[in-house]
Amino acid sequence: xxxxxxxxxxxxxxxxxxxxxxxxxxxxxxxxxxxxxxxxxxxxxxxxxxxxxxxxxxxxxxxxxxxxxxxxxxxxxxxxxxxxxxxxxxxxxxxxxxxxxxxxxxxxxxxxxxxxxxxxxxxxxxxxxxxxxxxxxxxxxxxxxxxxxxxxxxxxxxxxxxxxxxxxxxxxxxxxxxxxxxxxxxxxxxxxxxxxxxxxxxxxxxxxxxxx
Ligand code: BEZ
Numbered sequence: 001x002x003x004x005x006x007x008x009x010x011x012x013x014x015x016x017x018x019x020x021x022x023x024x025x026x027x028x029x030x031x032x033x034x035x036x037x038x039x040x041x042x043x044x045x046x047x048x049x050x051x052x053x054x055x056x057x058x059x060x061x062x063x064x065x066x067x068x069x070x071x072x073x074x075x076x077x078x079x080x081x082x083x084x085x086x087x088x089x090x091x092x093x094x095x096x097x098x099x100x101x102x103x104x105x106x107x108x109x110x111x112x113x114x115x116x117x118x119x120x121x122x123x124x125x126x127x128x129x130x131x132x133x134x135x136x137x138x139x140x141x142x143x144x145x146x147x148x149x150x151x152x153x154x155x156x157x158x159x160x161x162x163x164x165x166x167x168x169x170x171x172x173x174x175x176x177x178x179x180x181x182x183x184x185x186x187x188x189x190x191x192x193x194x195x196x197x198x199x200x201x202x203x204x205x206x207x208x209x210x211x212x
Contacts, residue, residue, distance in 0.1 A: 002109040003108060003109065003125070003133050003136065004133070004136075005132075005133055005134065005135070005136065006132055006133065007132065007133050008131050008132055008133075009023075009032070009034070009108075009125060009127045009131050009132070009133050010023075010107040010108065011023050011024040011131075012103060012104050012107060014097050014098070014099060014103055014104050015073075015074050015097070015098045015100075016067070016074070016095040016096060016097045016098060017074060017077045017078065017081065017092070017095050017096045017098070018095040021067065021095055021097060023067075024131060026065065026067070026095075027065055027127065027129075027131070028065075029129045030063050030064060030065045030129060031062065031063055031064040031065070031126065031127065031128060031129060031134075031154065031157075031158070032064065032065050032066075032067065032125075032126070032127035033059070033064055033065070033066045033067070033124065033125070033126055033127070033150065033154075034067050034069065034108070034123075034124075034125045034127065035048075035052075035066070035067075035068055035069070035122070035123065035124045035125070035145070036068070036069045036070065036105065036108070036110045036120040036121065036122060036123045037049070037068060037069065037070040037096075037120065037122065038070065038116060038119035038120055038121070038122070038141040039070060039071070039072065039119050040070055040072040040076045040077060040079075040080040041076075041079075041080050041083070042141075044141070044142070044143075044144045045070070046080075046083060046084050046087060046088065047088065047144060048122075048144050048145060048147070049068060049081075049084050049088070049092065049096070050084050050085075050087070050088020050089070050090050051088070051147050052066055052068070052094065052147055053084070053088070053090040053091065053092050053093050053094065054088075054090050055147055055151065056093045056094065058151055059151070062151070062154050062155070062158060064154060065094075066094045067094060067095050067096070067097060068094065068095070068096040068097065069096065069097035069099050069104055069105070069110070069120070070096065070097075070098075070099065070120065071099045071100060071102055071105055071111075071118075071119065071120055072098065072100060073098050073100040074098040076098075077096050077098050081096070099120075105120050108123060108125065109123075110123045112138075115140060115141075116141055119141060121138055121139065121140060121141065122137075122138065122139035122140065122141065122143070122144075122145055123136070123137070123138055124136065124137040124138075124139075124145065124150060126150070126153065126154060126157060128157075128161070134157050135153055135157065137150075152171075152172060152173070155172075155173045156171065159173075159177070159209065159210075159211065162211070163177075163192075163210045163211070164179065164180040164182070164183055164192060165177040165178060165179060165180060165207065165209075165210065166178045166180060168206075173209070174209060174212055175209065176206045176207060176208055176209065177206070177207060177208075177209050177210075178204065178205065178206060178207075179193060179197055179205040179206075179207055181203050192210075193207045193210065195207060195208045195210070196208075
């Protein structure tokens with residue numbers, strides 16, 4: 001069965017480009033992003049991995065550990081990484097799981113046989129420090145992901161984990177947010193949102209981002 005939001009992200013031990021990964025131990029108390037790639041030496045995957053390497057400081061800033069996966073072995077990954085570094089003008093700086101026996105792909109339901117029977121699809125799992133799944137995304141092999149969007153979602157997840165707010169359509173870090181509808185008490189609103197709020201409808205109240 002596929003993983004759902006709020007489920008514990010399954011633990012595993014698997015080979016990677018940086019040695020064996022014990023997943024939960026590797027994540028520690030950080031947030032995590034686990035993302036799969038259909039195959040080594042493929043063009044879209046090459047651009048994606050290069051981009052994530054370039055964004056490493058953005059993930060670090062948010063205390064997020066990133067980890068890639070494809071179903072090829074470590075020696076293949078090592079050769080491919082040379083190409084990624086050369087063609088994407090970067091240095092790979094995070095581990096890529098070598099899931100040749102598909103142990104992790106099966107645990108995370110990353111092979112969708114009616115789409116591709118020998119490769120993983122492009123899955124993304126964002127995992128909270130308590131190891132629960134906070135977000136899942138599934139893209140087909142033919143469409144590269146937008147990692148700026150993944151960072152944007154992490155900003156929302158981290159903000160809404162701390163404050164009683166939600167983030168509206170197309171929200172970006174620094175913009176106004178929505179007050180959770182459950183909070184109706186005036187005193188609580190004043191205490192939790194000292195910067196004030198605009199009431200557009202009783203259920204639609206905007207407030208400046210609380211941590212800015
Ligand atoms: C790619 O990464 O370019 C790719 C992988 C599998 C199928 C199609 C494209």
